[in-house]
Amino acid sequence: MSDTDLEQRVRRALAARAAAVTGQGVRPAADPARAETRRWWLPLSAGLAAAAVSILVFALLRPPAPVAPPVMPGSSPAPAASSRPTPTPTATSSQAGPIPSTSASASASASAKPETASPASTGPVTRATP
């Protein structure tokens, strides 16, 4: 059989196979221009929905804020913590001792009387005699 016969056979087979696909047998589909314009709102609404869900979850699962202790109506506010260091009465050296921490000095100043706690009333620190 010649090339022409084989080519004719191929042509016939391809035409028959293509003719089996008809317009009625093809799935209906919208042309891309219409499909694209119809769905422009989809990503926008999906984003908004995701944002709303995230905010809702955050609001529901947020840990509760710590509750402040109730304040007595007639009580005065707590005395302010003095940042001045309290001199130690048993200091025997001219060199300054270790500076107490803020919390320690605050508690000390709160408990001690103002006269004794003031360094002016205690006078200068003198070298201890042996």
Add this chain to the structure above:
Amino acid sequence: MTFALPMPTSLLRWMRGAMSGPAVAAPADAPAISALYRERRLPLIRMAVLMVDDQPTAEDIVQDVFTRLYRRHRDDLSAVADPYAYLISGVMNAARSVLRRRRIARAYLPPRRDPVPAAEDQALLGADNLEVIRALGRLTARQRQIIVLRYWSDLSEREIATALRISAGTVKSTAHHALRVLRAQLGEK
């Protein structure tokens, strides 16, 4: 907490157009993609069926190619020299990818018997045509592309070369080799 909302491309394009002044109308002679879709969808599906032997896959291929064309050029196809050749090229490339994926999948799956053709297909095609179609299925993807474009689309060697982005010499030699393989498979001496 910040959220990055996706902005629809059509909205962006509308904003760009509104800011840049009056819209420039597409040239009157440029074929709108909707008209092209109505005219060429069915022939392209037929061509894809000849390549992949599966109508739903062929429909998906054609729809994807039209969607890609629309996303790239919108309704103004004046930048495309020959929209139909562009579509043929897109369908052929997509069909070749499908065949390649099938071949890779087949390599990792246990061998199966060839599916028995439906009685409807046998009645419509006839035994002789069915034998030729089956023999076409055993060609390589490139050989099959060239046979389909040459004997069904009636494209010249130069047009096939342009559509597939290969040389005319490659088209000629591949077609010759494909016919030789077909002749051997169909038992013609």
